[in-house]
Amino acid sequence: MALLRFSSDLDPVSNLLTLQTELERFLRNPAIRLGVSGPGDFPPVNIFDDGDGIVVMAEVPGMDPASLNVSGQSHTLTIKGERKRETVGDAAGYHRRERPFGEFSRSVQLPDELDLDKAAATYEAGMLTVRVPKAESAKPRQIAVKPA
Amino acid sequence: MAEQEITAKEKQQVEGQEKTRAGRYFLPRVDIYEFADSIKLWVDMPGVKESDVVVTHKDGVLTITGTVSTEAYEKLAPLYTEYNVGNYFRQFELNEDVDDQQIAALMKNGVLELTLPKGERSQPRRIEIKAG
Numbered sequence: 001m002a003l004l005r006f007s008s009d010l011d012p013v014s015n016l017l018t019l020q021t022e023l024e025r026f027l028r029n030p031a032i033r034l035g036v037s038g039p040g041d042f043p044p045v046n047i048f049d050d051g052d053g054i055v056v057m058a059e060v061p062g063m064d065p066a067s068l069n070v071s072g073q074s075h076t077l078t079i080k081g082e083r084k085r086e087t088v089g090d091a092a093g094y095h096r097r098e099r100p101f102g103e104f105s106r107s108v109q110l111p112d113e114l115d116l117d118k119a120a121a122t123y124e125a126g127m128l129t130v131r132v133p134k135a136e137s138a139k140p141r142q143i144a145v146k147p148a
Numbered sequence: 149m150a151e152q153e154i155t156a157k158e159k160q161q162v163e164g165q166e167k168t169r170a171g172r173y174f175l176p177r178v179d180i181y182e183f184a185d186s187i188k189l190w191v192d193m194p195g196v197k198e199s200d201v202v203v204t205h206k207d208g209v210l211t212i213t214g215t216v217s218t219e220a221y222e223k224l225a226p227l228y229t230e231y232n233v234g235n236y237f238r239q240f241e242l243n244e245d246v247d248d249q250q251i252a253a254l255m256k257n258g259v260l261e262l263t264l265p266k267g268e269r270s271q272p273r274r275i276e277i278k279a280g
Contacts, residue, residue: 003225006218015218016171019233026226034228042156044231048224055224059156059194059231061258083154086190086261088181095180099192102154111227126194126258129220 003051035076035109042104043079043128053133054110061126062099068123070130072116077130080105113138156230162237172234176214176260180240187244191260193236198255203262205248210240212260245269 004022006015023046028039032047043058058079060068069080082103088094110116115135122129162173179190193201196214204211214236221233245267252263 003223004221006222012215012218013171016216016234019218019221020172022226023229023232026229027232028230029228032228039230040155042154044156045228046226046230047228048221049227050224054227057220059258061192061194062190063257065257085179088188091181091183091188093182095182097179098177099179099190100154100157100177104154123257125197126192127220 032111033109035107037106037108041106042100043106045079045106045108047108050131053131054112054114056108056110056130056132058106058128058130059126060123060128063123063126063128065123068121068128070119070121070128072119072132074116075110075114076107077110077116077119077132078105078107079128079130159231159234161234172232173237174232174234175238176212176236178238185266187242187246187264187266189240189260189262189264191236191238191262192258193260194258195233196236196255196258196260201253201255201260203251203253203260205242205246205251208242210242210262210264212236212238212262214260 004019006018043060045056045058048055048057056077060079060081060083063081063083067081071078071080083101085101110132113135114132116132119130119132121131157177160175162175177192181188191212193214195216197217200215200217202211202213216233216235242264244264246264247267250265254261
């Protein structure tokens with residue numbers, strides 16, 4: 001499995017092109033089943049392997065981190081919350097309203113043996129990142145060969 | 149259960165005049181509200197930090213550019229994806245007269261909030277009627 005590696009000489013354009021091509025290749029990868037929710041559900045998710053486990057990234061801009069609820073149960077990771085519109089009480093009217101608002105709950109069935117107890121979530125610039133490490137038992141192990 | 153069905157719409161790519169730019173640019177989703185003395189815009193640009201947003205206003209055209217960083221994706225191998233990542237770009241021709249000097253921009257949690265105060269010409273003015 002090829003990990004994304006960007007050229008070290010700061011070239012933001014080619015790095016972005018590499019990333020975009022790779023993300024395109026795994027678009028709705030049928031080898032992975034997500035369970036009850038699928039593409040088109042909010043928030044959209046991208047799933048990566050970082051060698052030590054799984055990284056789930058979701059685009060959920062404009063949230064108060066405290067109102068984002070991330071939970072795990074066996075192999076299912078659930079992201080819940082409510083995206084609220086900004087206060088526009090005395091507005092005379094609107095010209096465009098394209099942004100989605102409302103309550104959401106999204107569950108993702110994670111592949112492999114992962115340790116959801118050790119999962120960690122961060123929220124920055126409207127991106128939720130959940131890292132779920134592999135369970136100790138699922139990690140590769142060296143087996144010693146004893147002389148007979 | 150959720151009271152309101154909230155769906156994720158596919159990101160729309162920028163088309164037309166920006167074709168010479170490398171990589172994909174996406175159109176950020178926008179809300180525009182009009183108030184008595186200002187116009188407010190909220191622009192969704194997940195993954196863009198406040199230092200990577202550029203807003204310009206020239207000849208009545210408001211241009212919003214947001215640049216994403218690829219740093220967070222270093223050494224990750226994609227398994228399954230639902231959205232692509234790219235820079236954001238959107239332009240609006242302003243119908244109203246806006247006071248350039250007073251435009252305020254705030255970036256928080258991936259949402260850009262722009263306040264464009266209306267200029268004097270756009271403010272409602274009562275015309276005094278004199279008795280003949």
